[in-house]
Amino acid sequence: MDQRVARRPGPAKQSVALGTSPTTSIRPVERVTPPETATGEGRAAAAKALTVDARGVSLTFQTRDGAVEALANINLQISDGDFVSFIGPSGCGKTTLLRLIADLQKPTSGTILVNGVSPEEARLKRQYGYIFQAPALYPWRTIERNVALPLEIMGFDAKERRARVDRYLKLVNLSGFERKFPWQLSGGMQQRASIARALSFDPALLLMDEPFGALDEIVRDHLNEQLLRLWDQTGKTVVFVTHSIPEAVFLSTRIVVMSPRPGRIIDIIPCNFPRNRTLEIRETPEFIKIAQRVRAGLRSGHSYDE
C-alpha cells in the first residue's frame, strides 16, 4: 500500500485531496486557458458538472488462488463533454473500471457517481451508451432493426424509431444498408452500426471499450476521425478504453494511464488539441511529446521481468 502511494505521481494524489473536500463541485475555477499541468487539470474538472466521479474505488476478485486486486483506490473525475481515454497493458483494469461506471460490475469499496447518481440509477435511467470491442449485433436482425433494438426496449413508437434509425445510420455513413444483415457488412461497418445503436437513444455519455481494437489501422484511423467529428458535433462525454498510444493521444482531452497488479491510475495527462483536430496533428511535436509521456507512464508502471 505504502509503495503504491509512493509510486503514484502528482495528479492522482491531487484527486485524493479533491475527494476529501466537501466543496469540490462548487469551487470556482476559471478555465480560460487549457491547464498545462495535471494539477491544474484536477481543478478544471471541478469547474464543470461531473459526469463520472469515482472516489477510492477498489475491486477485488476472489479466485481459487486467492484475492486478486483488479482495481485499487481509483480516484477519477470526468467532466461534462470530456473525451477521456484509459490506456494501459492488459490486466490493468481499464475495462473493469469502465464496467464499474456502467454498473456491469460493482466495486468492493469506494463510490462512483455517474451524473450525480449511482451507476445503477444511471443505468436504469439509460444515461449511457456502451460500445464493446465486438460489434455484438444480433445476427437475426437487419441493421436497421439492430439499431432500433434499444429503442424497442425503451418503448419508442414505430415512427420515432424509424426517424432515429435513419438519422443515426446517416451519421455513421451507413445509409442504404438498412435491410442488410450484419454478416453482409465488413467489420468496420458493423462497428459503426453498433455505434449508431449506442447513439440511437441519445445518451449524454458514451462508454467505449476498445471499439476499434479488432480493426485494421486504415479503418481505425478513419473511424477515429469520424468519432471525433461526432463527439465535436454532439458534445457528448466519451470514456474510451484503448491500448493504442496514438489513438489515445489523437482522440482524448485527457489520458488516464493505468498499470496492472493492482490496477491503478499512475498518470492523468491533459491533451488539449483543438476539438476539430485532424490526423495530421500526429506529426506535430506536441503530439509526440504527449505520446512520449504516455509511453513513459506505461513503462514506469509495468515490470517486464514478470
Place this chain on the structure above:
Amino acid sequence: MTSSALALPRAAWRPAWVTERAPVLAVVAVLFVLWYLAAFLMNAPQVRDAFERNDIKYTLTDVIAGTMNGDRPVVPAPHQVVIELYDSIFGYPLDSRRNLAYHAWVTLSATAVGFAIGAIFGILLAILIVHLRTLEKSLLPWIICSQMVPILAIAPIIIVVFGAIGIRGLLPKSIISAYLCFFPVTIGMVKGLTSPDPIQLDLMRTWSANKLQVFWKLRWPSSIPFLFTSLKVSVTISLVGAIVAELPTGAQAGIGARLLTGSYYGQTVQIWAALVAAAVIATVLIGIIDLIAKWTAHRMGATT
C-alpha cells in the same frame, strides 16, 4: 458432386441431377442388393425343407424363386414389401381396417398430438430451468431419471390408468409419445436459451431491459437453431413412442397394432410393410421440420 478438378471431360455431359444424386442412389442400390442376398440366405433353408418334405426335386433356380415369393418368409424380399405396401394402401377403401394408410393415419395423429404436447412441455421446462437456477439442480436429475425408465414398462400403466378414468384412444398414446419426446427438446432448449454471448446479455443490461424483453428479443431468437435440431430428434422419438404405446394394449388400430397382428399370424410381409410405412412417416415429418427450419433460418438472415 464429383470433384471437378479430377473429373474426366466426359463428366460435363452428365446432367447435374445425376451427379448430385449418384452417391445416394449408389447406397440405395447396395442396400437393395444386400437385402435380396439376405432374403435368399435366410429363406433358403425353409424353402429347401419344404421341397424335401414333399419329395420334390429342386434346382437352385427353384430355391431362389421360392425365397423371393414365400408366403411367410423369414425375410421378405424388397419387391414383396413394395407389393404389400401398394396392395394394402390402394387395395381397400381408406376407412377400412385392412388399409395400411388408415393405420398410419391413426398413429400419425397420436404422434402429432404427442409431439406438440412434448415439444411445448419441453420448451416450458427449459424456460423454467434457465430462469430459476435452483430448478436446474432439483429438476434435472428427475428429468434424466424419467428417460431411464423403460417405456415398455410405463406404457401399459399409463394406458390402464387413463382407461380407468374413461380416457381411451388417442390421448393416452399421445401422453406416452410426449413423455418420450420432451427430453431432447428440454436439453436442446436449455442449451439454446443460454447460448447468447455475454456481450449480448451485457448490452441488454446497459439498456436496462426487463427479463421478458431479454427473453423475447435475445434468448428466444438465439435458441431457434437449437430448437429445430432438437425437434428433429424429438419428432422421430414421438413416432416411436406412439407405436410403442399401441403394442401393450392390443390396440385395434395404428401401425403398432399392425405390427402386433402381423406377428400373431406370422405375416412377416405385413410387418415389414408397416415398418417401411413408419420409416416413411418419420422421414416426411423430419422433412417438414427441416423445411420450416430452413425457412425460419432464411427469415432470420442465415448466411446460406
